[in-house]
Amino acid sequence: MGDLDSLDLGGFGVYTFDFEHQPAALMRESIQELEDRGWPAFWIPELAGREAFTHAGYLLSCTRRIAVVNGIARIWSREAPWAYGAALLLADAYPGRHVLGLGFGGAPRPGVTPLAAMAAYLDDMDAVRPSNPLPQTPMRRILAAYGPKMLELARDRSAGALTYHVTVEHTARAREILGPDAFLGVEHAVLFETDPARARAAAREHLHRYLNSPYNIAKFRRLGYPDEEITGGGSDRLVDDLVFWGDLDTIVAKLGAHRDAGADHVAIQVIGVEPGRSAMPYWRMLGDALLPQGAGVRRTT
Known part of the structure; x- marks a missing residue:
């Protein structure tokens, strides 16, 4: 899909449900620290009431460099033309920093397969003839994909795929299906x-x-x-x-196996944090171990 095929989010990013349950001020403080520490990408779901594009737009407005990825925006939450319009505005306002991750999401719908629903949704998005200004940096989208046919759809009609709760072996298989050029982002949960x-x-x-x-x-x-x-x-x-x-070294080595198997990017979800507490101490440890030295740039204002 032309410009949609180019996507670089760095080797590792943060994936978290935590922001679904935090006030805006704490979300702002947390993502600014992650950006200052050099994390290149931050992934958010759409689950507990935080609307995907409002959520992404707020986080982008709080930051300067970090990419914000919808992982995922549910296709049942809004019609395709409105998702297209929202992603177009974010691409214009924050060039190169928003990625629209689309997924089936929600409960099964009788008579509707995820593959057919996603293909129809992409058809509707691609049929839009926008009256809004077009961004200088193209809108970018990826698809939540697991099975071979959805991975093929992600390869052919988006910048690539996001997988969730999969094995290293699946990552290798997904890379074979996607080919060498399509983006492959892999979420993986870790527990200290x-x-x-x-x-x-x-x-x-x-x-x-x-x-x-x-x-x-x-x-x-x-x-x-x-x-x-x-x-x-x-x-x-x-x-x-x-x-x-396990301990930090064990976790880091296992995360690296996804990269060795063909993942372009691993989105790390820290679990096991007590309710009401932040995973920030673990993100700091992981950042020190995984990010390039000197990646962090402290803000001056």
């Missing part, structure tokens, strides 16, 4: 806990809704896990593959 029993208990709590979601169950089956490893809270093998736990 070295005790296996405590780590797996926290990981299972995090994975509970995904292990009971029809689309995710289908995804885990495609990844090669039999039903007996998916039910009952998930096997140790499944849990350990989907949540990297």
Whole structure:
């Protein structure tokens, strides 16, 4: 898709649900610190009431350099022309800093497959003839994709794909399907806990809704896990593959495996943080370990 095919978000970024539950002032303080520490990209979901484009626009307005990625904006939350218009404005206002991640999202809809729904949504977006000013830097979009056909759609009709709760083996397969040029961003959950029993208990709590979601169950089956490893809270093998736990060195090494397998970017989701507390101490540790030395530039005002 021409200019949509070029996307560079750096090697690692931050993915978090935390901002769904924080006041605006704390969100601003947190993302400004992440930017100052050199994080190149910040990923936000659309889940608990924070509307995707308002959320992204606010974070972009608080910052100067960091990219803000919708991971994802749900296609059922708004009609395609309005998503197109919103993303167009953000591309104009914040050149090169917003990425529209689109996904099926929500509960299954009878008679509607994710692939058909996404293809139709992209058709509607591409049919828009905007009366708004066009940005100098093109709008960029990616698709949430897991199976081969959705990955092919992401390759052919967007800048690339975002995967969520997948294995390193899936990353290698996804890269084969996407080819060498399309962007591949991989979310992965991490947990700073070295005790296996405590780590797996926290990981299972995090994975509970995904292990009971029809689309995710289908995804885990495609990844090669039999039903007996998916039910009952998930096997140790499944849990350990989907949540990297341990000390900093262990977690960093496992995250690097996604890059070795073909991911352009790994969006790191820190879990296991007590409600009401921030994951910032862990983001600081991860940034020191993963980001290029000198990447942080402190703001002067």
